[in-house]
Amino acid sequence: MKSNMAHSISIQSRFRGCLLGLAVGDGLGGRFEGMDRHWIAKRYRTPQQLIENPPTTTLSYTDDTQMMIGVAEALYEDKEIIEKTLCQKFVVNYVPSRGYGRGARRVIEAMEDNKDYHAVACSYFPGGSYGNGAAMRVAPVGLFFLNNLESVSSQAYLSALPTHTHQQGIEGAQILAVAIAIACSMNEWNKSLFYDKLIPHCQSPEFNKQIEKARRITCVEDLIMLGNAITAIESVPTAIASFSLNPHSFTKAVGHVILIGGDTDTIAAMTGALSGAFLGIDAIPQNLLKSIENEGKGRDYIDGLAKNLADMYQST
Numbered sequence: 001m002k003s004n005m006a007h008s009i010s011i012q013s014r015f016r017g018c019l020l021g022l023a024v025g026d027g028l029g030g031r032f033e034g035m036d037r038h039w040i041a042k043r044y045r046t047p048q049q050l051i052e053n054p055p056t057t058t059l060s061y062t063d064d065t066q067m068m069i070g071v072a073e074a075l076y077e078d079k080e081i082i083e084k085t086l087c088q089k090f091v092v093n094y095v096p097s098r099g100y101g102r103g104a105r106r107v108i109e110a111m112e113d114n115k116d117y118h119a120v121a122c123s124y125f126p127g128g129s130y131g132n133g134a135a136m137r138v139a140p141v142g143l144f145f146l147n148n149l150e151s152v153s154s155q156a157y158l159s160a161l162p163t164h165t166h167q168q169g170i171e172g173a174q175i176l177a178v179a180i181a182i183a184c185s186m187n188e189w190n191k192s193l194f195y196d197k198l199i200p201h202c203q204s205p206e207f208n209k210q211i212e213k214a215r216r217i218t219c220v221e222d223l224i225m226l227g228n229a230i231t232a233i234e235s236v237p238t239a240i241a242s243f244s245l246n247p248h249s250f251t252k253a254v255g256h257v258i259l260i261g262g263d264t265d266t267i268a269a270m271t272g273a274l275s276g277a278f279l280g281i282d283a284i285p286q287n288l289l290k291s292i293e294n295e296g297k298g299r300d301y302i303d304g305l306a307k308n309l310a311d312m313y314q315s316t
């Protein structure tokens, strides 16, 4: 698709593209989580090389997709974020081997044991978690409330709170959800408009600075300047920047963030969600889409959730 070319992509295609784009980014990026970018760059010189020759035939997803499924299920049940339902979904879907953050594990285990999980969320890390776990799972909120960015932000806040009580952990989720809502409602790419709508939703000077920096970046070589870490402040802006540098290519947007190493599953999941919300399901390379694990709550289940949320969004 050429730059700025108008495109008409259905809501259902965008919802499916967003949730399955997240799963693809997570599954592919998960093979490289924690790796050094120089090591990755020796093996894959371009995003195309990586996407055409993934290191595995099955893309098994990690905690990012697992928890996103919980958020989508909770929204589908209640049409808004209700903490009790959300926590039940996190517990029912909890599979520790999916690679959860250590704080998140303690909080979910407290939920499971009917203990005071709020106390754990507030105290496991001093000041609460500033990890990117609330942002990595927030995509369904950005989709479902896309018509009202204030609602996106307030619902994203509620979706973060059970596990993330640090301002940056919460704000990362709010900003990513708003970015997804904007991407999902754009019919043609307009970088100025995208950032003009997004930046007022930054609350802290730290996030404001990072998102302004994301706006100014003009080449993928500079993405690393925004960070590739497990913290919200050093991962959410990176995903947003890679999407806005490569708005017309899922392969480039997602591939480039994997090539910079670090928290690759999560940054690729967030980038895949943004790219899929803008470009729709058909932009995701078929070989990757087909490779997502499909047992239980796998590809078809996620696709069904996306379709159900789209139908519910359109009927309300």
Ligand code: F2R
Residues within 6 Å of the ligand: 033, 062, 063, 064, 099, 100, 101, 102, 103, 104, 105, 125, 126, 127, 128, 129, 130, 131, 132, 133, 134, 136, 166, 230, 231, 263, 265, 266
């Ligand atoms: N946890 C991982 N990857 C680590 C390797 C997993 C390995 N494969 C395994 O087998 O275990 N990935 C997942 O975690 C990230 C999302 O984390 P979330 O949900 O935010 O969890 P948590 O524990 O709250 O925060 C993550 C880490 O951030 C640091 N941190 C957060 N707040 C902090 C604070 N206030 N002070 C100090 N450190 C803080 C800690 O290191 C936390 O463990 C995603 O990458 C997901 O893929």
Ligand code: MG
Residues within 6 Å of the ligand: 062, 063, 064, 098, 099, 265, 266
């Ligand atoms: Mg993960």
Ligand code: MG
Residues within 6 Å of the ligand: 033, 263, 264, 265, 266, 267
């Ligand atoms: Mg991760």
